[in-house]
Amino acid sequence: MTTKDPDEPAASRPVPAASRPVPAEAGPRALARRRRRASAARFWARYRTHRSGLFGLGALALFALVALTAPLTVGSGVQSVTDAPGRPMESPSAEFPLGTDQFGRSLLGLVVWGARVSLLVGLLAAVLSVAIGTLIGITAGHFRGWFATLMMRITDWFLVMPTLVLAIVLATVLSRSLGTVVLAIGVTTWPTTARLVRAQTLAVEARPYIERARALGGGHWHVMSRHVLPNVMPLVLAQTTLIISSAILAEATLAFLGLGDPTVVSWGGLLQDAREAGAVSAGKWWYLVPPGLAIAVVALAFTLCGRAVESVLNPRLGVAR
Incomplete structure (x- = not known):
């Protein structure tokens, strides 16, 4: 048992924990930030155990770096038809590692520049699709009744209709631009997300704390935004x-069919140019393989990342690593 020295200055004595001043950082916002950081650390620790997910993430990081640095590495002049440096459809060489297209442009530069358009369209179309599906899924699961029935019948109609056919119709009716491609893909690929989010919303709203929130005066917006949305966000992230990957493939398909923006370079547009130039019948494999391989690798990388995220957020799925 220790005794206090009466001659010891008060400032040097230990202050009891209960009487210590609470730092300003220990407020609700700081606590929420610490919890988010801890949650992110746990997510990354579990994600790192998925070798396929790490491979997909590494591939996506590489493609993103290539797309962002395209103006510095290949320059915007690679798209010019009038200033093409090589001969049309020249085979791979030291000067042109992937050969040239029908106008004499370097295919390596076109593939690098096309990554910007294909990745951008895929991301924007996926965000639009998930936003529509999440909105319809949460509202249909929350309000029930005739509104939910109507929303689900519309969703079923979109599910049974061929997505590619609807996208082709929209891309044909509207002007040929990147915005049209994003809109065509986004408004035709949301039904699956809506179904999944609605099922998760019904499960969340059956929990006791939702009843307590309503009993305390929480309205529809409060319940959907503060309780339902945070609980369905992991599912939305995995679905995104x-x-x-599906959006990138759809963009390539529309561009291959000649429904994309003819003023920009994309991987699907390169395949369309190769088809028009007769690269298949002429055996010019270097015109077809690079953009097709880029599409396949990016789609595979996003799929691997999505499966890994889904497995981390819902371990009961038992996704193979």
């Missing part, structure tokens, strides 16, 4: 990563 899975839809991006």
